Amino acid sequence: MDLKQILNELGKLKSDTYGKDFLLTTEKTEDELKYVGGLAEVLKEFHKQSKSFRLFDSGLGISIFRDNSTRTRFSFASAANAVGLGLSELDEVKSQIAHGETVRETANMISFLAEIIGIRDDMYLGEGNKYMREVSDAVAEGYEKGVLHRRPNVINLQCDIDHPTQSMADLLKLKDYFGSFENLKGKKLAMTWAYSPSYGKPLSVPQGIITLMTRFGMEVSLAYPEGYNLIPEIEADVKKNNPNFKIVNSMEDAFKDADVVYPKSWAPFEVMKQRTQLLMNKDKNGLAELEKHCLANNAKFKNWECDADKMKLTKKGEALYMHCLPADITDVSCKEGEVSKEVFEKYRIHTYHEASYKPFVIAAMILASRFKNPEAELLKRI
């Protein structure tokens, strides 16, 4: 990897990421996605070679997690540390947020020395991404009115719509696997629902994958049992922009001749909508009822498991298996799950490698939003 050449080429891309949030990949141009992705690859190589990319002297990287997380939490912590920021987690139980503070005020109160705010809020359909924009607007106002010396940028660590740090990591894994962005064109990717004994998993990963990978020329099939659709507007948008994108109702159909398969459970859009309403109303009985109903419905589709037989349908029987982890593995983490033990074990290291891009993607998003020309700063360190 010729770091100098890569950094010089990154500098030539028409990328306008400085001072900008990273909330949805659809809001970024192809050049910007390539810029952030290229930066992430460079940072990964820097780390491998023990070269420092600690471009900040000090400052806070704030994370707000409104849902559980191990890997994204550690990815953000790792990225913040590597670029030179101190990590501060906003724990909504410990803090006074429970006591009626408005988002607007809190966002400013925690940001006097902040550079970046990473947010995970994927529980409520129609709310997560909205909350991120509220935080962003609040610190923008604080900056304009002279309260904040700098305007921290917001990074989406998973919302109801998209999971850009995951999909960008997945994109870099695919680029590495097939050799280049160019080589992704025409490759077939099956993004399919899969059975899981749990329910209520967010839609952000499949939505993120179908929107991002089609833009890089992949032929994406989205497969799910009837009724398990994603947010209708997102499906429609992807269809409009990509004549090759199709939706099918069988895992087998999607797997046929696929170069890549991404089998993963999610809750139907309609269920997520009802669940959001019930959660907001704190309707415990309603939630229990919905869960029961939904699990019963899921159980009809236990054959939506990625097993060795289905893998045989893929290109030469050797498609790349992907997952954002943790997967529900049959006979390992559950009795019946998304993927058979055999298939998962064959691709386990690939899934770890896929995940390994995430901290560097986040670090790249931080540097791309907070420095005018991070590639120039990095060139000085080679």
Added chain:
Amino acid sequence: MDLKQILNELGKLKSDTYGKDFLLTTEKTEDELKYVGGLAEVLKEFHKQSKSFRLFDSGLGISIFRDNSTRTRFSFASAANAVGLGLSELDEVKSQIAHGETVRETANMISFLAEIIGIRDDMYLGEGNKYMREVSDAVAEGYEKGVLHRRPNVINLQCDIDHPTQSMADLLKLKDYFGSFENLKGKKLAMTWAYSPSYGKPLSVPQGIITLMTRFGMEVSLAYPEGYNLIPEIEADVKKNNPNFKIVNSMEDAFKDADVVYPKSWAPFEVMKQRTQLLMNKDKNGLAELEKHCLANNAKFKNWECDADKMKLTKKGEALYMHCLPADITDVSCKEGEVSKEVFEKYRIHTYHEASYKPFVIAAMILASRFKNPEAELLKRI
């Protein structure tokens, strides 16, 4: 702002803050308060200009929060990070403190590489400040006996008596607003009780304001409904030292011709005393009873709201509204509260700006206590 000149002038003040705790503003001379305040202003400007004031190579900044907090927690985290310390929070649930350790021992056990200990302990009247002194005495002994290489200093992040990081931030806001410390002389400040649907708020903010602002020549009126007095000794001390200080029993009286108003709820001293006793006895029924009684009493004073009509009584109807945040805002965070939506919104950015001083005040307190001549170190960085 001529940083060089300011730093040179700070160096001339007779300030003896090196190696000293910051527990009460009343224990500091006027020069020392000006020194810490001036340092905070310089650090704020450093941050604005992206100049580093990371004077520590490493070391821990420890925070002990015995009450909820968002803004002070983040202010301390921000300050520790900016001066180069790693943040470690002592979480009394996770740790073994619950298992009978003495304060003395724990204070030393956590301090082997500590530089500063920030403590918030404002729940128990007669206990919070005492606890801070116990911690301070313990690490002083550890240092004297050779157990600790350095004696970490203690910073009061709010106790039962004072809230010096808040009142110092407020002082700097006032200095900025009126142009100089000199201009504060003779300005009228109304520190008044205000209605809130909650109860049990600490007395430290009003106590901190009346003690500090009178020392800078402000004419302070303290207003509260009968029975809602502060710690009697503090009221008496302020009165003794400041013939212009007065206590009135009406918000309107206090607001008349005021240059600054600071309407804020607190619990009556007698209630806090009873509450402390009940908390210590873990008397849940007693606490519920007291809360009920106290809320009922509060409700008699719902007209103690800072609204547009009352603001008209102030100097040209344009007094500066201050609050330590979060405020109980009528129709925003509660049905009836300390301040009307209209008044709060007019001064909202001012209250954010007021709060923006706090991380730099804490950073200044850290540097002033841990470096012999921080101003000399900072001069080298200009």
Added chain:
Amino acid sequence: MDLKQILNELGKLKSDTYGKDFLLTTEKTEDELKYVGGLAEVLKEFHKQSKSFRLFDSGLGISIFRDNSTRTRFSFASAANAVGLGLSELDEVKSQIAHGETVRETANMISFLAEIIGIRDDMYLGEGNKYMREVSDAVAEGYEKGVLHRRPNVINLQCDIDHPTQSMADLLKLKDYFGSFENLKGKKLAMTWAYSPSYGKPLSVPQGIITLMTRFGMEVSLAYPEGYNLIPEIEADVKKNNPNFKIVNSMEDAFKDADVVYPKSWAPFEVMKQRTQLLMNKDKNGLAELEKHCLANNAKFKNWECDADKMKLTKKGEALYMHCLPADITDVSCKEGEVSKEVFEKYRIHTYHEASYKPFVIAAMILASRFKNPEAELLKRI
């Protein structure tokens, strides 16, 4: 202390610690123990002289605590900060570990930018040390397969078998007290059980002490009431290698002519075995029953208290009293405990000093495992 000379001598020891975990002192050669111990002493002196030993530019130090801890938690935080690592704690409640992830996967997911992983897992007999090795094996695989750029090393912060950061700190305290490793030879140490009103304390401290101190030539007596034995294999191993090691059934016997006494409560091996089984089965009634039975049995041995009369039996009545803290002190932290108030107070500062070695021991373990020649790096900084 001639730092240069000491560092040069450390460089001559035959020590193979680079890239190695620190899980048990028995897996280290005497030279390696002296190397790590010597490094810790040097780092302590560096800190005293305000010399930096921040050898890392960035990277994470991860801690996993599966049991409560104040002092070890802060020791690890202090050490990580001082060597230049950012601290990230894996909180098993917040994270998704509860959702069926395998140790293998999680270990890799948190380690992409990690340098060191400190683990405390001392609740389950037969499990703690095993878990550490699983984590170690997992990241070793991740490194070999190219998922991790570096293989983080694991440090045992207390398991079911050993507590090496404690026993190494104790060893350095003894070296300091008696002047040299050489002087430890033939000194008598009484490692004795003591009464405590609690139950279920781990066996790792007494096991760590008898295995380590006998290797440095001390004549160790282990004393406990009948039935309160440690893991039988560990007792047998120590006996085999050290003809002078003996087990007695009276505190008085062990104290006779002792140069050092270390009276500390622990649960009998058989109780720990049963408790592990009950904990794994989540048998709450069984656990309550066992606790009741065990406390009743403990109560028969309340005379196993280290008091002034027993101390008179020791060498000139002036043996050094040691404890890993917190001690159960009669009339201080409990009604009847491990040590009398009088004896503890006499040696209190000694126990603090003993504890003060721990952060530096951990820092030394980190540097010894992550740098080929940390002594050479440190020499450059003198």
